[in-house]
Amino acid sequence: EPEVTQTPSHQVTQMGQEVILRCVPISNHLYFYWYRQILGQKVEFLVSFYNNEISEKSEIFDDQFSVERPDGSNFTLKIRSTKLEDSAMYFCASSEAQTGDYGYTFGSGTRLTVV
C-alpha cells in the first residue's frame, strides 16, 4: 500500500538552529500538508500546499516556517530559528483531492526536540 515517508524519525537540535524536515508524499497525490502535535495535545494544522504554492496556512505558520517542493518527489518543512516550543511531532500528509476525498494519508512523523 502506498505510504507517506518522513525523515528523519527523530531530530534533536539546539535552539536557534535551522532544521529541515523531509517528506515523500504518495506519488499521485497533488495536495500536501504539514501538521504538528505537541506531546499530549491535539493535532494542529500548519500549512497546505498545491501546485507549488501555499494554499492555506494557520496562525502557527509564521515567518520562521517555510515549505518547499524542491523536486518531483520531496516536500520539506523548514524552521529557520528553532525555539523550545517548536518541540513536537511533525506530520506530513498528502491527498488526491482538495477536499480530502478518501481522507489524508499521514506519515509516521518526525519527532523534533529543541534543546
Next chain:
Amino acid sequence: QKEVEQDPGPLSVPEGAIVSLNCTYSNSAFQYFMWYRQYSRKGPELLMYTYSSGNKEDGRFTAQVDKSSKYISLFIRDSQPSDSATYLCAMNSNNDMRFGAGTRLTVKP
C-alpha cells in the same frame, strides 16, 4: 467555542463492549468528516470517511453524521484489545482539516 470538540477521555472498556466516540463542531461549512486512529508515536491512520448525514458501516466500525446537530459519532462493535488507541475526529471544508483533541481508548482483555 472551539471549532471541534472531542472528549479526550480516557475511556476504558472490557473486550467485546460497544464503544461510542463523539465529536461536536461549530463550523457549518464543514462538509467532510473523518475518523482517524492513532497509535502511540505514530501518524493518524484513516478509519472512516463520510460526506453526508447518515450512517456508514465498515466491518465493526460505524460512522454517523448529523449535520443538523453538528454531531458525529464512531461506534466500534465487539471491541478488541488491538482497538486500543487514540481516536481522532476530523473535518474539513476546503483543504485545511481540523482535528478534535482525540479520545484515548483502552480495551481490556
